[in-house]
Amino acid sequence: MKKVSGAGKALSILFAVIWMAGCAGSKSTVDDAAEAEARRAAEQAAAEEAAAAQAAQEAAMAAQQALEDAAAAVGNVVYFDFDSSTLTAASRDILDAHIALAKTGEGSFRLEGHADERGTREYNIALGERRAKAVMDYMALNGVASYRMETISFGEERPVAYGSGEENWSQNRRVEIQ
Numbered sequence: 197m198k199k200v201s202g203a204g205k206a207l208s209i210l211f212a213v214i215w216m217a218g219c220a221g222s223k224s225t226v227d228d229a230a231e232a233e234a235r236r237a238a239e240q241a242a243a244e245e246a247a248a249a250q251a252a253q254e255a256a257m258a259a260q261q262a263l264e265d266a267a268a269a270v271g272n273v274v275y276f277d278f279d280s281s282t283l284t285a286a287s288r289d290i291l292d293a294h295i296a297l298a299k300t301g302e303g304s305f306r307l308e309g310h311a312d313e314r315g316t317r318e319y320n321i322a323l324g325e326r327r328a329k330a331v332m333d334y335m336a337l338n339g340v341a342s343y344r345m346e347t348i349s350f351g352e353e354r355p356v357a358y359g360s361g362e363e364n365w366s367q368n369r370r371v372e373i374q
Contacts, residue, residue: 260300263293263296263297263300264297266293266297267294267296267297269293270289270290270293271290272294272372272373272374273290273370273371273372274287274290274291274370274371274373275287275366275369275370276327276369276370277369278369279315279323281323281326281327281330282330283330283331287331288334291331291334291335292338294335294373295335295338295339295340298335298340298344299340303344304343304345304346305344305345305346305373306345306346306347306348306373306374307328307331307332307345307346307347307348307371307372307373307374308328308350308354308372308374309324309325309327309328309329309347309349309350309351309371310324310327310349310351310354310370310371310372311324311327311351311352311368311369312352312364312365312366312368312369313352313360313365313368314365317351317352320351320352321349321350321351322349322351323349323351324349324350324351325347325349327349327369328348329347330371331347331371331373332345352368355367355368356368356370
């Protein structure tokens with residue numbers, strides 16, 4: 197066996213220390229790379245989540261706008277036949293658009309009942325009230341909370357068409373959704 201001199205021992209020890217330091221440094225580099233990759237993955241996941249939330253919000257806003265457009269397209273007036281508070285098929289179509297819109301919000305609205313000039317003032321007030329209640333009942337049966345609706349009757353007091361004749365009278369037999 198050969199004897200290793202003091203300088204040889206020191207050199208061997210120095211080499212071992214350098215080798216161990218090199219190994220530790222490479223492990224640190226691997227750990228840093230893994231941490232950086234994990235950060236990038238987390239950032240990408242967060243960005244994807246934010247993009248999905250933004251897309252969902254935009255879709256909800258588009259759906260809300262579509263409901264508002266549909267309600268605006270049909271108008272806010274429901275018409276009735278002479279001396280009647282029965283909803284027609286056309287009235288139900290109008291109300292269905294407003295019901296869909298009302299289900300998305302929390303606001304309240306007023307249902308104003310009107311009548312044409314025929315009949316006594318008291319009778320027309322009662323008829324306007326029955327018409328407003330018919331609209332309210334239909335909307336409540338279709339999912340709109342009744343506490344969000346208020347009914348009022350103006351009878352013949354607020355005509356939109358003046359004069360006699362069926363053309364004018366038919367425009368005054370209505371419920372306005374406000």
